[in-house]
Amino acid sequence: MDNLIKKLETKQAQLGVIGLGYVGLPLAIGYAKAGFKVVGFELDENKIAQLMRGESYIIDVSSEDVKAAVDAGLLVATSDFSKMAECDSANICVPTPLGKTRDPDISYIQAAVREIAPRLHRGMLIILESTTYPGTTEEVILPLLSEQGLEVGQDFFLAFSPERVDPGNPDFHTINIPKVVGGVTPNCTKAASTLYAQVMETIVPVSSVRVAETVKLLENTFRSVNIGLVNEIALMCDALEIDVWEVIQGAATKPFGFMPFYPGPGLGGHCIPIDPFYLSWKAKLAGSEARFIELAGQVNGSMPKHVVSLVTRGLNDRSKSVRGSKVLVVGVAYKGGIDDVRESPALDIMGMLSDLGADVSWYDPHVSELRTNHPAHRLDDWSVDAIGEFDAAVIVTTHAETQHELLVEAGPVIIDTRNALKGIENENIVRL
Numbered sequence: 001m002d003n004l005i006k007k008l009e010t011k012q013a014q015l016g017v018i019g020l021g022y023v024g025l026p027l028a029i030g031y032a033k034a035g036f037k038v039v040g041f042e043l044d045e046n047k048i049a050q051l052m053r054g055e056s057y058i059i060d061v062s063s064e065d066v067k068a069a070v071d072a073g074l075l076v077a078t079s080d081f082s083k084m085a086e087c088d089s090a091n092i093c094v095p096t097p098l099g100k101t102r103d104p105d106i107s108y109i110q111a112a113v114r115e116i117a118p119r120l121h122r123g124m125l126i127i128l129e130s131t132t133y134p135g136t137t138e139e140v141i142l143p144l145l146s147e148q149g150l151e152v153g154q155d156f157f158l159a160f161s162p163e164r165v166d167p168g169n170p171d172f173h174t175i176n177i178p179k180v181v182g183g184v185t186p187n188c189t190k191a192a193s194t195l196y197a198q199v200m201e202t203i204v205p206v207s208s209v210r211v212a213e214t215v216k217l218l219e220n221t222f223r224s225v226n227i228g229l230v231n232e233i234a235l236m237c238d239a240l241e242i243d244v245w246e247v248i249q250g251a252a253t254k255p256f257g258f259m260p261f262y263p264g265p266g267l268g269g270h271c272i273p274i275d276p277f278y279l280s281w282k283a284k285l286a287g288s289e290a291r292f293i294e295l296a297g298q299v300n301g302s303m304p305k306h307v308v309s310l311v312t313r314g315l316n317d318r319s320k321s322v323r324g325s326k327v328l329v330v331g332v333a334y335k336g337g338i339d340d341v342r343e344s345p346a347l348d349i350m351g352m353l354s355d356l357g358a359d360v361s362w363y364d365p366h367v368s369e370l371r372t373n374h375p376a377h378r379l380d381d382w383s384v385d386a387i388g389e390f391d392a393a394v395i396v397t398t399h400a401e402t403q404h405e406l407l408v409e410a411g412p413v414i415i416d417t418r419n420a421l422k423g424i425e426n427e428n429i430v431r432l
């Protein structure tokens with residue numbers, strides 16, 4: 001333990017990061033910038049090659065930083081797990097999706113741990129950062145590592161630390177987001193906290209791994225439930241012919257006890273639509289029902305369908321049908337400012353419109369390629385002439401650089417699910 005702490009404090013430790021995606025790459029670069037030698041383990045050979053050429057593929061990490069780390073010999077990306085034997089620590093940052101039956105799929109975590117286990121050595125620190133259900137670290141990872149005959153808290157150290165990175169957020173990143181840490185034993189918490197303290201500004205130790213695991217799930221459940229609530233209010237306001245955006249604006253003037261959330265076309269990304277179901281799955285096993293989570297999932301999951309009904313309504317008011325209409329989906333990333341389309345509601349909306357017979361196109365300055373199960377054309381030309389070819393346009397995701405006003409000039413029916421055209425009064429606009 002003392003040796004590990006010393007190595008961490010003097011930056012002599014060599015740090016392993018498993019999974020170099022949205023979470024792992026910023027962390028690896030953060031470590032390298034602090035002066036640590038980092039080995040990034042990744043299965044995707046394209047990502048490895050890109051990194052070793054000094055190129056970033058993650059919005060929040062600059063290619064300059066990658067190149068500087070690689071050139072200085074501080075970052076090596078590899079698929080060769082034998083290098084794990086030389087690492088003093090391993091942060092696991094692999095995906096945790098839902099399976100086909102919407103149950104947690106922790107197979108990526110298990111695969112990563114199976115690579116670590118045979119290379120586990122005295123004084124090694126393992127930290128899980130992938131979002132998962134409470135109990136994963138102690139019930140799944142610990143037994144796999146303990147098979148090696150080493151004792152946790154004495155011979156090696158195991159902790160969970162939720163990753164809270166918000167891709168595309170210019171104000172908060174890996175280094176200045178407070179880092180919650182929970183170890184299997186107090187020594188484990190101390191070792192993990194010492195590592196993070198070399199790089200991050202604020203460390204928040206908690207009393208157990210399960211608390212740390214559940215912190216992350218509470219945060220994302222909080223968002224899912226509040227978004228679900230405001231989406232339901234939006235549906236009610238639609239029926240009552242009240243402008244929900246103005247209602248929220250009014251409520252947000254209350255200086256205490258209210259926090260604005262905004263309705264939208266549905267949830268997207270790797271976290272908010274998925275994480276709460278990790279909690280509800282585990283709670284169910286313990287006989288506890290997660291009613292808010294299920295309800296928020298239902299309401300949020302119904303939003304793409306509601307958006308399609310608004311398209312139908314808008315076209316109908318112009319005596320047009322969805323079948324045969326040219327419909328443009330504006331913004332397909334799951335949120336503004338990023339290029340990530342995972343779980344994006346745009347995909348559902350495009351699929352439903354296509355099923356109804358619409359001729360679907362999409363525009364997104366951040367996304368160059370989109371794999372869809374339905375035919376969809378990419379629009380490159382953001383001009384009044386090009387937009388004027390469409391019967392309807394659906395604003396799904398707003399990027400700062402998209403001039404949404406051109407839609408008004410061009411004249412299609414506009415379904416504005418983000419209040420992007422706030423303050424503009426025009427008969428072609430149908431607001432969520």
Ligand SMILES: NC(=O)c1ccc[n+]([C@@H]2O[C@H](COP(=O)([O-])OP(=O)(O)OC[C@H]3O[C@@H](n4cnc5c(N)ncnc54)[C@H](O)[C@@H]3O)[C@@H](O)[C@H]2O)c1
Nearest residue numbers: 019020021022023041042043093094095096112130131163
């Ligand atoms: N993206 C976010 O905004 C965010 C925020 C907080 C938490 N998280 C959580 O962090 C975890 C990682 O998410 P992400 O968005 O970085 O995913 P990602 O898909 O961007 O990156 C994961 C990477 O791990 C690699 N990988 C998979 N299995 C591997 C293995 N066995 N060995 C080595 N590499 C492997 C993949 O090739 C991929 O590059 C998830 O649990 C997610 O819920 C994500």
